[in-house]
Amino acid sequence: MKFAPLMGAGLLALASVAPALAEVESTDPIKLTLHDWTGQLLTTKIMGSVLEKAGYNVEYVQADYIAQFAGLKTGDLHVAMEIWATTGQEAMDEAIATGNVVSYGSTGMQAIEEWWFPAYMKEDCPGLPDWQALNDCADQFSTAETAPFGRYLGGPVTWGGFDEERVEALGLDFEVVHAGTDAALFAELESAYQRKAPIVLWVYAPHWAVAKYEGEFVQFPAYTPECYTDPAWGSNPDAAYDCGKPTGPIYKVGWAGVSDKWPGAASAIEAFTIDNAAMGDMVGQVDLDGKDLDAVVADWVANNESTWQGWITQ
């Protein structure tokens, strides 16, 4: 229960320090939203720490990934640090279209999503990670519900991803089963991994699972925009989607009023970037090594002063 004492401890810690602060446009707290995955907590806390260094007041609010847009539109919430193009695009576009929410550009991180299998499957299915090997081993991946087809565990329906179309276009002997949440997705992975049982499923990065479990992404023909729009492209001349999935940027968004009320903060948020490797490393420290999240954030802030000084002195 690493985050249990967050609220209390956080506020107590804040109460004990009251350093002299630089002049800022407004001392009203800027509300950043926290979701339920470690990477997002890290991104948000790093941004929050940097804003605090610049003299702003920061408040963290726990909010649901999608439901938060209602708050961002009305200005109840101010900044959301991670909106994945792969999962939140529709809600984000809808919100930006209202004019009350603006995008602060990419975080610099790229979301990778693809079919993934644990390393031990290579022994039973030597052709992997090439996608053409999937059909040779379809029977190994099959279950009572999907036999004779292999079972591919896809993400929640809302994540999209065109997996049904991909199975069809590439002639894969697989049936797509959708998990309802990402917790359910990784619960199945954990279960199969414990038993060294066959599984192929949707995994995305940056995520702790990629660090915890040994395995690889299936290599499909590389994605190009034409693959999704032009049936003639690729191995199947009659169907689109005969390729892998695109990678997508992770965006920062916020309430449109932020740039009026805290212009300096808005430009710092816009300047924020971090890369997949640095983030993957920090996620691993928290989720696998059991380090305290706030300590990891403090480390980053201490070691990267030149980076974040650039964000706030623009």
Next chain:
Amino acid sequence: MSVSETSATPPAPRRWQGVPSVPGWAFWVVLLGVTWAASHYAMDIYKALDARWIIRFPAAWQPDFEGRISAGMKWLLEEAELFGILFRDVTRAIARLIEIPYDLAVDLLVTGVLQGQGQQAQQVLPPLSWIAVTYIFCALGHYAKGWRLAALMGACFLYLAVFGQWASAMLTLASVLIAVPLAAVGGLLLGILAFRVPMAERILRPVLDLMQTVPIFAYLVPILFMFGFGPVAALAATVIYAMPPMIRVTIVALRGVPEELGELGVMVGATSGQQMWKVLVPAARPTLMVGLNQVIMLTLNMVIIASMIGAGGLGYDVLTALRRLDIGGGVEAGLAIVVLAIALDRLSQAFSARTVTLRASQSRGGWAMRHRWLLSSLAVVLVTALIGLALPWVQTYPKAAVISTGQIWADAIGYINVNYFDTLDAIKTVLLTWVLLPVRQFFTGIPWPWGLAAITLIGARVGGWRLAALVFALTGLVVLTGLWTKAMMTVYLCGVSVVIASIIGIPIGILAARNEMSNRVVGVFIDTLQTLPSFVYLIPVVMLFRVGDFSAMIAIVAYALAPAVRYAAHGIRSVDPQIVEAGIVSGCTPWQMLRRIKLPIIAPELLLGLNQTVMLALSMLVITALVGTRDLGQEVYIALTKANVGQGIVAGLAVAFIAIIADRLLEAAARRMRNRAGGA
């Protein structure tokens, strides 16, 4: 729980009851046979007649409900005005009003009083120390009942401290302390209104049905607009969800007060206010407490969803832990919710049942003696706050002394997974092949025109033409929205789950009714199932049974078990002892007693339990969407993730209509059964 028009009708007129000349069993057999044939040959009929509309309601016939509702909500939230004030400003003002006591509770229990904002904030006063809070609840326990309750309170709050749940639990407690009185008092007042003014009751009934059955996810986004993002919106959603049982119970309780008592009030010249508050409400108190119990249970049931919209606390811990597959962490936080629920429930029950002798014994002695608990609580608060300044462990439970069972849980699930997965998988496959899949095929295959006709026939059979018209209209609306197949998926999943929950729950209920001890054990078990967030067991279930209908079914059964048990136990206990005597005298074996005497007598009671089981099963739908079902719950969930208000409300209403249809049919069936048993 029927529409008031139906209940106002004199005992159902014979001539309208379907086809009166057909005996009961023949009606049901024929109906089932025709439905099976329609379901089985739907494809062939469609091919033969070249009428695709038989199996898929054409999109061209569907009115644009979604778009209109979305537009309507947009207008309400952004443009609607009341006397020149924006509707949203009105709700925001209400939100600020609720926020005052909530902030006070948070200051007291979690943060202490702060001055300044953000990082400049200074703590002026510390929050109540963990020792002080525990002591106060022990004191309340002793005051309300005695040493045993005090010990229970102490154990509950120590659990929270020792297992490292304190800070989150206090945050949850703060919101519960605001939500429960709001829901309970609001429910009581609305219930009284409905009792006094028949018109109000007529309006309230359908509203209550909707409040209880429309999944909360469906109206989450509008709530956020109205009340702002944060704890208050979560409180509002909680109150909406937890209030209906209180209103219903209040109406039933006031009606149940013996007429003589009411007349006595009139005779001694009570004003109508005195009549209500001094005569009727106190007389109805035992039943009212059942309502309070449900309010507390439902409030704690909501903490997970509340945490998604900024309430924080234990619900948030459960979600975060499970997101990391930290099963132990999830179980600990989940059990903390259960512990809180049990502590608050037992305390409120004890307060309502305080006996005259207890009160008398407490009013003896001098002023200090009479107020010893209040005084000593104040002393503990002050002393721990002062010592806490020097010794931090007095103020906050030390981190070093926190116990964690985390790894044990994960290891246990891992062990079962590695060693018994194949066995479990075999059991699952059998159930899937022989029960779940055939039933699913049956329901999803029913073409909508016949489905509409069949449900109307059933309505006419069990409740007369008014009921038939009602179920026809509601089912027709579901058809018009184009959600027929998804609705049938819902009926299948809930139907199977309810049957299984009844098969397990009714025997447990009968067992619980045998004696006080087993009753108490079963009571704790049921309370745990109702308040332990289903997320906690959903993840291990997915690990052992994979994503799919089977996992969803287990979650629904676990949650919907409670009413089946409660009503069965209540029914058995209320069987007239003289009838039991008569059975014993005529030489019944215990088994004959149960089968021939008790079960037939409590059948109407069991039907009402079934009714509540259906309601709870339907309210679990949205949660089971999280493990990948393809029904109306998933539709609501998808609407939420796409921020599509209209789609969410339409699908939510479809769920509510199914619930209302089931409710009315079962209610009518129970009434028929009672009339027949009553010697008709």
